[in-house]
Amino acid sequence: MLDDHPMTAETISARPRPSSANRGPRRPLFRRRSAIPGFGLTLGVTLTILSLIVLIPLSAVAIKASALSPGEFVAAAFSERALAAYRLTFGAAFVAAVINGVFGVLTTWALVRYEFPGKAVVNALVDLPFALPTAVAGIALATLYAPNGWVGQYLTPLGIKAAYNPIGVTIALIFIGLPFVVRTLEPVMRDLSADVEEAAASLGADRVATIARIILPALGPAWLTGFALAFARGVGEYGSVIFIAGNMPYKSEIAPLLIIIQLEQFEYANAAAIALVMLGVSFLMLLVINAIQAWSRRFV
Amino acid sequence: MTISIRSVEKKFGRYPALNHVDLEIADGELVALLGPSGSGKTTLLRTIAGLEFPDAGQVLFEGQDVTFASAAARRVGFVFQQYALFKHMTVARNIAFGLDVRKGKDKPPKAEIARRVEELLNLVELEGLGKRYPSQLSGGQRQRVALSRALAVQPSVLLLDEPFGALDATVRKSLRKELRRVHDATGVTTIFVTHDQEEALGLADRVAILNAGRIEQIGTPDEVHDNPATPFVCGFVGEANRFEGTVSGGRFTSGALSFAANGAGDGPAVAFVRPHDFALDDGGFEVRVVRAHVQGALTAVSATTADGRHIEISASRAEAARFAGAIKIAARRSHVYSL
Amino acid sequence: MAAPTKAQFRHPTDDPAWAKAVVIGLVLAFLGLVLILPLAAVFAEALRKGLAPAIEAISTPDAWAAIKLTLITAGIAVPFNAVFGLCAAWAIAKHEFPGKPLLITLIDLPFSVSPVVAGLIYVLVFGLQGWFGDRLVDHDVKIIFAVPGIVLATIFVTFPFIARELIPLMQEQGVSEEEAAVSMGASGLYTFWRVTAPNVRWGLLYGVLLCNARAMGEFGAVSVVSGHIRGLTNTMPLHVEILYNEYDFVAAFAVAALLCLLAIVTLVLKSLLEIAQPDVKRGGGH
DSSP: OGGGOHHHHHHHSOOOOOOGGGOSOOOOSSOOOOSSSOHHHHHHHHHHHIIIIIIHHHHHHHHHHTTSOHHHHHHHHSSHHHHHHHHHHHHHHHHHHHHHHHHHHHHHHHHHHOOOTTHHHHHHHTTHHHHSOHHHHHHHHHHHHSTTSTTHHHHGGGTOOOSSSHHHHHHHHHHHHHHHHHHHHHHHHHHSOHHHHHHHHHTTOOHHHHIIIIIHHHHHHHHHHHHHHHHHHHHHOOHHHHHHHOOOTTTSOOHHHHHHHHHHTTOHHHHHHHHHHHHHHHHHHHHHHHHHHHHHGGGO | OOEEEEEEEEEETTEEEEEEEEEEEOTTOEEEEEOOTTSSHHHHHHHHHTSSOOSEEEEEETTEEOTTOOHHHHTEEEEBTTBOOOTTSOHHHHHHHHHHTOOGGGSOOHHHHHHHHHHHHHHTTOTTOTTSOGGGSOHHHHHHHHHHHHHHTOOSEEEEESTTTTSOHHHHHHHHHHHHHHHHHHOOEEEEEESOHHHHHHHOSEEEEEETTEEEEEEOHHHHHHSOSSHHHHHHSSOOEEEEEEEETTEEEETTEEEEOTTOOSEEEEEEEOGGGEEEEEEEEEEEEEEEEEETTEEEEEEEETTSOEEEEEEEHHHHTTOOSEEEEEESSOEEEEO | OOOOOTTTOOOTTSOOHHHHHHHHHHHHHHHIIIIIHHHHHHHHHHTTTOHHHHHHHTTSHHHHHHHHHHHHHHHHHHHHHHHHHHHHHHHHHHOOOTTHHHHHHHHHGGGGSOHHHHHHHHHHHHSTTSTTHHHHHHTTOOOTTSHHHHHHHHHHHTTHHHHHHHHHHHHHHOSHHHHHHHHTTOOHHHHIIIIIHHHHHHHHHHHHHHHHHHHHHOOHHHHHHHOOOTTTSOOHHHHHHHHHHTTOHHHHHHHHHHHHHHHHHHHHHHHHHHHHOGGGOOSSOO
């Protein structure tokens, strides 16, 4: 054996000792956790920036709102006008998320399962709401659905008013929410293995039964996640909505706009009170989304 | 390079991965850490490497405490389970990495590095593949690159984590021989982790068997196979029939089965009998043969005892020819452990 | 019984042709209405009176100031979030520590906060009546209704983009390449540049692309903190709003068209990246 590798025996068996600089029982001040360096530095930077940019400023909302007495808080956060705004915001976000839920499944199905001309363009375009500034979407939608707009002119004779009312808000939120459903469903749909469907077919299930009993249930958690993401984004959305909403108090005024109106009147504590309610809903949605994802992991 | 592990402890959360582990490894030894998954064998290897740091205890290299020294300071060569080759570097650059990262006068000149890379490629029989990328190599070739990359820094100790785990059986066999050859050629102290007893017994000078964070036994392959120190080792290394019963008066009894207890004290006990340690014996207990099939020079016989328990017997083909219907057998040799 | 011809044979996981046609038709109609029509409307409105007025609208000093401010804002916010994302991903993906899921959730938090609330929090902290209001006035430092506020609000709304792209990517790649490098004597920085960075550069680029699109297009948060001072604190989206509210539709849509081009370039680059490096595409929306 050695004859085959004369050089290596000589060069590699010259085994050096560990360098003396690191000898001795140097127990570090903090227990070493990892062999990869940089943990303390990067975690420190991460936590510092996170605190300064996100956590401390967010806490300002709660602190400012706490300057109000309970009575004042309720008066600011749950006034008739605010309640109307919440109803509109959550209602429109919900309806938009449902519509996106339906068309999101169809869109994802077409993108994952079918071949058709222009598929690559459609696939790229689905992300347009992520890439297009919301104000641009807002003025475009307002122009389209205004009574004399490209679409609006055909709706007016039917007695449908699609802009400057809750329908307009919903239309804007459909635009904003679509990619959340599609991009959440897509990887799950792609990973659905064909053999499960083949197994169902071999056991005598027809195509409808396979889709209803095998495919849709498997998509359930991802669909719920996408729905919740679209809903959460819709609740907070501002830019695309205000141009098409009409912004009439009690009728077509969304909750984020109410915050801005309070700010413009220098009612900072009132603005913070409404913001606190919205933050509460955001955290709730975050918990729901995390819970859905934790629940769905049991199946994988 | 001698290595001493002294009462090392390591917990992951609440789960104890290493529980008072002591281990002495002599210079130039080839040692296997054998155990089921979750036994702590990889954690122990990574603790020796300086990739994991113990909660308590010491790691000594040549008598020097290196417990909290970095992997680089220890000069270990580590071969990762999935190779961990740098995908965007050629094979040659991968092997040269440990020399390239050196600074100042420690860094060998370019020509010297190139020469060493060639040498190492020759050692692992990958001549001419230096310009390829890892993705262009087979699994076995990647493993050889990983091995030579680890050797390039002239490590004081070579550590391998499940080095053949991801390879198919044929390649495993040839790489096993390769590792032994490289070890013998370089003389570098080598420790490898495996869950495959055949690999551990066939390759290592000594085998340390781990279970639930403890070393159950350390010894030569013969020792751990023939004289297992604990029931776990007996059940894990080699094949064995397991019986639960009691010892009284120097005999182990379990239902209708009975054989010498080999010095185990009175009381409840567990006994192991290797399949080849059963033989026909008119003074033994009765079993009914269910099935027999040929395994090379031997025949594997499945049988059931009168009280319905299953027994595996292994016998030469000539002897097994007499195994039919109801036969009487006895254990020539058994391992009995008091509970 | 005649054997089915090839045309009749359909794989059990395939849908009938009519179903495909219906689904594709519905999808194209829906996407056309929701996505393509607004995009087309922007360009049509911008060019309603021809190309010259549109070009004129985007060459006014105010428009230029808005473009400049938008570039400056993105130019600060994106590198800042890239550095943060790399730090966070290195700490989270390459090390074990308790509370990791909570930290990831907190990093994601800005995605679920309304942009208006994002702007509000900085007004509450740095505004005249805010925590540091007096002290800032004393030192003549202006954050709200000034560029620093716009940059801060933009950093907030784009905060998670790059981190959440890098964290799963680096987690997937594991730690053994880094451990191998470190065990051979490489320093942390050397390991990052030579081993980790080449593995995550496309993911980083992907995150930067999405972060940049949002940073340049952010409206709600910036609107709250900007004060809408023409030529000074107007970003492009805010400039669009002002022009629109002044019924200067051609100008508004001309600037909007510029932002549309940005979106289209972003989508094209993103698609090219996804085709060239399929790994960069992760599940979940932004």
